Amino acid sequence: MSLAGQIAIVTGASRGIGRGIALQLGEAGATVYITGRKPEESLNGKVGLTGLEETAEEITKRGGKGIARYVDHQNMEEVKNFFEIIEKDHHGQLDILVNNAYQGVTTISENMGKPFYETDPYVWDTINNVGLRNHYFCTVYAARLMAPRNKGLIVNVSSAGGLRYLFNVAYGVGKQALDRLSADTAVELAKKNVCVVSIWPGAVRTELVSKFFKDADGKPRADVKNSDIFANGETVEYPGKAVVALASDPRRMDKTGRILVTEDLGREYGFVDIDGLRPPNFRSLTFLLQHMGWNTTANFVPSWVKLPGWIMWAGSSRL
Numbered sequence: 001m002s003l004a005g006q007i008a009i010v011t012g013a014s015r016g017i018g019r020g021i022a023l024q025l026g027e028a029g030a031t032v033y034i035t036g037r038k039p040e041e042s043l044n045g046k047v048g049l050t051g052l053e054e055t056a057e058e059i060t061k062r063g064g065k066g067i068a069r070y071v072d073h074q075n076m077e078e079v080k081n082f083f084e085i086i087e088k089d090h091h092g093q094l095d096i097l098v099n100n101a102y103q104g105v106t107t108i109s110e111n112m113g114k115p116f117y118e119t120d121p122y123v124w125d126t127i128n129n130v131g132l133r134n135h136y137f138c139t140v141y142a143a144r145l146m147a148p149r150n151k152g153l154i155v156n157v158s159s160a161g162g163l164r165y166l167f168n169v170a171y172g173v174g175k176q177a178l179d180r181l182s183a184d185t186a187v188e189l190a191k192k193n194v195c196v197v198s199i200w201p202g203a204v205r206t207e208l209v210s211k212f213f214k215d216a217d218g219k220p221r222a223d224v225k226n227s228d229i230f231a232n233g234e235t236v237e238y239p240g241k242a243v244v245a246l247a248s249d250p251r252r253m254d255k256t257g258r259i260l261v262t263e264d265l266g267r268e269y270g271f272v273d274i275d276g277l278r279p280p281n282f283r284s285l286t287f288l289l290q291h292m293g294w295n296t297t298a299n300f301v302p303s304w305v306k307l308p309g310w311i312m313w314a315g316s317s318r319l
Contacts, residue, residue, distance in 0.1 A: 001029030001063060002248040007093050009033045009086065011073060011138060012101030012130075014051035017157060017204055017236050021098050022055055024240025026064030028248070033086065034059070035071040035101065073101040073134040083141035092149070096247055097142040099178075100157040103130040108167050116169040128174040135178060139185055139196075147192040153247050154189075156182050157239070158198040158259070179259055186257030195256040199242055202263055202279050203233030234279040238262055245269040 003025060010022040013034035025032045036052045052068040059066025071082045086094055104127035111119050139154055146152030161167060162175035179198045186196040242265040246252050249269075263281035272278055 003064075003095075003244065004029035006030045006095040006247070007033070007086070007090050008096035008098070008247075009035070009094065009138075009142070010098040010100060011035045011071070011134075013055055015055075017201060017239050018098070018100035019051075019055050020236030020238070021100065021157075021240035021243050022066070023058055023062060024237050024244050025096065025098075025247075026059030026066055027062040028244045029064055030096065030247075031065040031067065032056075032059050033067045033069055035069050035073070035082065037072055038070050073130045073138075074103070076134070076137050079134065079137050080141065083138075083145070087145055092145055094142055094145040094152065096153045096155070096243070097138060098155045098157065098243060099135040099138055101130050101134060103127070104171065108171060111168060114168075119168070123168070124170045127168075127170040128177075132174045132177055132181075136181060139181065143185070143189060143192075143194060146194045147189065150193045152189075152192075152194040153252065154182075154185070154194065154196040155243055155246070156196075156198045158182075158200055160200055162198075162259075182259070183257045190253070190256060193253060195246070195252045197246065197255055197257070198259045199239060199265075200259060200261050201234055201239045202261070202281065204236060204239070234262065235273050235275060238266070238273045238279060241271045241273075242266065242269075245271060 006029075008022075008025045008030045010018050010025065010032060011034075012018040013022040013032075014036040018034070018036075022032050022034045034052060034055055038050060038052070050068075052070070056066030056068040069082060069085075072078050083094075104123075107123055107126045111123060116123075135156060139156075142152070142154055146154075156178050158175050158178045159166070161172045162177075162179045165172055166175075182196050182198040189196055239262050242260070242262045245265055245268075246255070246260075261281060263279055266272065266278065
């Protein structure tokens with residue numbers, strides 16, 4: 001119970017990565033506020049319970065305290081009011097914020113393969129209102145609570161889409177901006193001992209991903225590109241283990257402003273996924289060779305051999 005007594009917020013936690021992070025924070029003993037819009041159906045069909053409420057119950061069962069709050073992260077007044085409640089109820093204490101809320105998954109899937117100029121330009125707002133603008137507002141309100149106490153951790157859930165083209169233009173621009181948000185807020189919060197990072201999960205087996213990339217027998221779909229990568233990727237709780245490790249690390253300020261890959265953190269802190277496996281790392285040379293179809297060559301390369309971060313950045317540079 002390394003986080004007992006700490007107050008955490010995870011936005012967008014009714015399902016997917018947000019839910020996994022919230023569950024792991026609860027398992028570590030934290031009081032976890034989870035937010036989301038009220039869905040029409042719950043995850044397991046319990047009468048009277050929504051997915052967000054089910055997640056809160058599971059957090060409490062694991063030893064923490066789960067508190068569900070319905071917040072429309074498109075509405076900044078609701079966001080502001082939510083943080084005011086946290087400030088009032090906990091005398092200004094907030095230890096952890098995880099910015100995870102996202103609205104663009106359906107829009108991305110519906111417009112997959114279409115160039116930006118053939119897509120409704122309002123796709124930008126759908127993808128980046130909740131997924132970027134809201135994160136900035138949440139970071140502002142969280143920092144106002146953390147800075148006076150000279151402690152805190154802010155985690156922005158981002159992706160390698162901030163490095164090079166992935167899905168569509170609006171997605172990539174939003175993710176790179178989110179990584180810059182982490183880097184620049186870290187500069188101004190460094191003197192307040194508040195750590196700000198972006199985390200990049202690998203391929204994650206979320207509920208939606210599993211539905212899309214697996215067949216009726218639970219095997220990777222042969223007709224969908226890269227289905228084996230996603231079908232065998234991280235569980236939603238693996239990023240949560242990464243967040244708990246960061247929150248428990250007294251030297252986490254050494255990482256502030258950085259982009260952190262979840263599997264790199266697993267290697268550093270010595271944790272594995274909840275199924276006992278180590279997920280693939282997209283910086284691993286073995287993973288990259290397999291992704292390109294060079295499976296025989298990949299068999300001769302140790303899994304721990306990885307591309308340095310600066311090479312990945314250099315490969316995407318336009319300078």
